Amino acid sequence: MQISDRDVLLVIDVQNDFCTAGALAVPGGEKVVPAINRIAANFTNVVLTQDWHPSDHISFAPNHAGKQPFQTIELDYGTQVLWPTHCVQGTAGAEFHAELEIIRANLVVRKGFRRGIDSYSALFENDHRTPTGLLGYLRERELKTVFVAGLALDFCVRFSAEDARKAGFEVAVIEDACRGIDLDGSVGATHQSFRERGISTVSLEALL
Incomplete structure (x- = not known):
């Protein structure tokens, strides 16, 4: 598969x-x-x-009395999984992995910084309306195909791929450059969603 100047690698x-x-x-x-x-x-x-995330983020289980990680609550934008406290602004846990060659990046998009809403997708927060700004960037640059890699396959990779496809881009997920959580069959549901939406999956070797 030939990579062109109108393709973008989205690392989640x-x-x-x-x-x-x-x-x-x-x-x-x-x-x-x-x-x-x-x-x-x-x-x-x-x-x-x-x-x-801010430390008081609504998606953190410790911020809800009596709730445990991976339980769910209902918010005005739908069902929200409650997560362990993670990726808090300015902490070591929020930093990129030390071996990730971030110098290659043209842009870093921070998401989930609004206390009252979670943000899986790189393009929209979980209300599916509030933009991160990435969609405008992709369109202004006249990019065509979005290749997605990173973590986790069945949450932030999945939401990002689906939103990019819905916005009209060709989308390919590089499966061997992703890993999943698999919460209640979420990896299988992700693959099913990709098939239904015309999101392709490709191997690393096919792109090299």
Whole structure:
């Protein structure tokens, strides 16, 4: 598969708290780093996202009396999973993994910084209306195909890929540069969603 100057690599949340020993570790999360570094060298356009929560964020289970991580609550924008406290602004857990070659990035998009709403997608917060600004950037740059990698496959990668596809971009998820949480079958549901929406999955080798 040929990569062009109108393609963009969107690298989702490769941060310490999502890697082994982190506050919300995705199994094998750090294993995406070498793959992402390899493929990023072939892209002119690279965008990183960074979860960037205040400590009192509404999605943190400790901020709700009697609630445990991975339970859910209902908010005005729908069902919200409650997470362990993670990626708090300015903490080591919110930093990018030390081996991620962030120097290749043209843009860093911080998300989840509004206390009252979570933000899985790189393009919209969880109300599906509040923009992060990335969509405007992609359109202004006249980019065409969004390749997605990072953490976690079944949450922030999935929401980002779906929103990019809905916005009219061709979307391909680089599966071996992602890792999932698999909460109640969420990885299987993600693959089903990709098939239904015309989001392709590609291997790292196919792009090298």
